[in-house]
Amino acid sequence: MARPSDTKTRIQAVARELFLEQGVQNTSLKQISDRLGITKPALYYHFESRDDLVRSIIQPLMDDLETFVAEREPGDGRRLLEDYFDLIWRHREVIMLVLHAPATLVELDLMDRMWAWRKQLTTLLLGPAPSTAARIHATVALGGMSDCVVEHATLPFDEVRSAAVESALTVLAI
Missing domain, CATH: 1.10.357 (Tetracycline Repressor; domain 2)
Structure with a gap:
């Protein structure tokens, strides 16, 4: 099982990839969680919002x-x-x-x-x-x-x- 910091790093990497592909405003947390194969609540465990995720990047x-x-x-x-x-x-x-x-x-x-x-x-x-x-x-x-x-x-x-x-x-x- 991945440590939370590993999951957080993976979320940031996938988010960065999607943000570059389609823009920040056009990328939903659902798209990020789907690409990672995790639930949206699991993503929210690490980042309260898309802004929180973007800021972390x-x-x-x-x-x-x-x-x-x-x-x-x-x-x-x-x-x-x-x-x-x-x-x-x-x-x-x-x-x-x-x-x-x-x-x-x-x-x-x-x-x-x-x-x-x-x-x-x-x-x-x-x-x-x-x-x-x-x-x-x-x-x-x-x-x-x-x-x-x-x-x-x-x-x-x-x-x-x-x-x-x-x-x-x-x-x-x-």
């Missing part, structure tokens, strides 16, 4: 991003971008999910947290008072890196990382 990315910016010091832009790329590559399925359903961040009240870590990352890269143009460059660089992990997820990691980081450095003029 997105939360590790949010936590890792917040820890990432909290533990960094301003300095080596290349190293910061390489490490940031590594982090978002590890979470690329969740980023895909969020990009396909951005309203989910609003519904789960996570949008403000996302903007906060993005602002902190920009400050680490550019200092406390960057110009408007520099902030726009940072938006393009960081957003472009996120797009790369989604659009080029099937390519070799090293190839995507190298090109994405070099592009971000060029945009940031670092």
